[in-house]
Amino acid sequence: MKSDKPESGLDRRSLLKSAVAASVGLAGVENATAAPVDTDSAIPVPSSQSPRQTTVREKVKITRLETFLVKPRWLFLKIHTDAGVVGLGEPVTEGRARTCAEAIREIEPYLVGKDPRDVIHHWQAIYRHAFYRGGPILTSALSGIDQALWDIKGKLLGVPVYELLGGPTRQRIRVYAHAGTPELVREKRAQGFTAFKTGPARLNNRYARIVENKAWIDNAVAKFAELRSIVGKEGDIGIDFHGAVPPATARILMKELEQFHPFFYEEVINCQDVNLMAELAKTTHIPIATGERIYTKWGFREILEKGAATILQPDLCHAGGISEVKIIAGMAEAYYASIAPHNPLGPISLAAGLQIAASIPNFLCQEQVSLGEGYIKKPFTVRDGYIDLPTGPGLGIELDEEAMKDKIGHDWRNPETYDPDDGSVTDW
Ligand SMILES: [Mg+2]
Numbered sequence: 319m320k321s322d323k324p325e326s327g328l329d330r331r332s333l334l335k336s337a338v339a340a341s342v343g344l345a346g347v348e349n350a351t352a353a354p355v356d357t358d359s360a361i362p363v364p365s366s367q368s369p370r371q372t373t374v375r376e377k378v379k380i381t382r383l384e385t386f387l388v389k390p391r392w393l394f395l396k397i398h399t400d401a402g403v404v405g406l407g408e409p410v411t412e413g414r415a416r417t418c419a420e421a422i423r424e425i426e427p428y429l430v431g432k433d434p435r436d437v438i439h440h441w442q443a444i445y446r447h448a449f450y451r452g453g454p455i456l457t458s459a460l461s462g463i464d465q466a467l468w469d470i471k472g473k474l475l476g477v478p479v480y481e482l483l484g485g486p487t488r489q490r491i492r493v494y495a496h497a498g499t500p501e502l503v504r505e506k507r508a509q510g511f512t513a514f515k516t517g518p519a520r521l522n523n524r525y526a527r528i529v530e531n532k533a534w535i536d537n538a539v540a541k542f543a544e545l546r547s548i549v550g551k552e553g554d555i556g557i558d559f560h561g562a563v564p565p566a567t568a569r570i571l572m573k574e575l576e577q578f579h580p581f582f583y584e585e586v587i588n589c590q591d592v593n594l595m596a597e598l599a600k601t602t603h604i605p606i607a608t609g610e611r612i613y614t615k616w617g618f619r620e621i622l623e624k625g626a627a628t629i630l631q632p633d634l635c636h637a638g639g640i641s642e643v644k645i646i647a648g649m650a651e652a653y654y655a656s657i658a659p660h661n662p663l664g665p666i667s668l669a670a671g672l673q674i675a676a677s678i679p680n681f682l683c684q685e686q687v688s689l690g691e692g693y694i695k696k697p698f699t700v701r702d703g704y705i706d707l708p709t710g711p712g713l714g715i716e717l718d719e720e721a722m723k724d725k726i727g728h729d730w731r732n733p734e735t736y737d738p739d740d741g742s743v744t745d746w
Pocket residue numbers: 558560584585610
């Protein structure tokens with residue numbers, strides 16, 4: 319009787335070698351020839367009778383985690399493996415890059431020696447064994463790790479992450495640009511953008527007071543009206559209150575801006591008071607967006623249940639990574655809410671957001687502040703408001719180490735803002 323074992327093993331070896339070879343040619347493999355896959359210690363796979371003999375499970379191990387600060391305020395992560403494949407992630411909370419790097423160092427002993435492809439299992443272990451759950455630092459560290467593990471898995475199998483998540487769900491991905499002045503709107507529009515976001519204009523450099531006067535409100539409304547007229551009726555422009563406008567002023571501003579049909583109102587108040595955000599959401603027909611400071615499915619559950627927002631903006635680098643944002647998108651779908659990932663960070667964060675956009679049905683628009691020029695070998699390009707569906711394996715990007723040499727290291731600090739009249743602390 320013929321045994322199927324040698325044949326099966328050969329097939330698996332060939333498959334994995336092909337996948338790694340594909341990755342060598344396409345993206346992010348380190349020392350591929352110097353670090354061959356250990357094909358003699360393969361994990362057993364089901365017999366040929368099994369209907370589940372569909373995956374390659376050669377032994378692959380994580381060898382080390384490497385972080386490095388990248389200008390202007392980012393933290394990049396490389397997860398190295400003994401297969402020569404390196405996964406990329408951005409495990410950072412803005413203003414606390416070093417703290418996040420330390421969190422990664424504390425998680426590293428758990429991951430070293432483990433198979434990087436057990437992405438959800440590692441997510442659960444890192445999240446739940448921490449005992450103290452959530453929060454910006456730990457979930458940002460976890461988010462970057464999750465991105466890197468998906469990147470490795472996609473590279474080993476030679477496919478984009480969205481292929482592993484059931485995509486693609488679309489052929490191109492809409493993105494929006496920050497533009498707070500007429501000049502910037504024109505500049506970004508010339509680059510191909512059709513969707514934009516601004517913030518409430520300050521009067522005499524003053525952030526919103528608890529109750530603002532008519533001059534401040536009129537100025538903010540006039541500045542938004544000017545931008546809206548340049549964007550035109552075919553374009554979209556949202557306005558981000560940044561959680562920095564006190565509720566009484568937010569209520570007035572929302573009413574006054576409605577006539578200009580904003581794309582959305584973002585963080586009209588601080589997300590800490592979900593009940594109040596839900597109350598404000600009921601006062602307007604403009605969609606409320608929130609989520610950049612909300613973590614995991616448990617944080618977004620309350621937003622959805624209370625009807626505080628219909629556009630969720632989980633940050634791929636804060637909310638729990640690709641694994642968690644996929645789940646959050648499913649929860650949102652049940653409430654007819656959409657996903658517009660927050661992203662004021664770098665190209666790895668953008669790449670992770672694009673993979674999510676291509677994996678879910680309820681995607682609205684992706685935020686970005688960098689298309690990766692000077693950081694990745696093939697920066698993204700925008701055409702008619704959209705980025706083409708990425709096709710490379712994993713996250714689909716490769717760092718341009720040469721171009722990044724002058725961007726390593728930073729000492730970025732969050733702004734410190736005060737009321738110009740009385741010196742009291744304000745949000746920014
Ligand atoms: Mg925001």
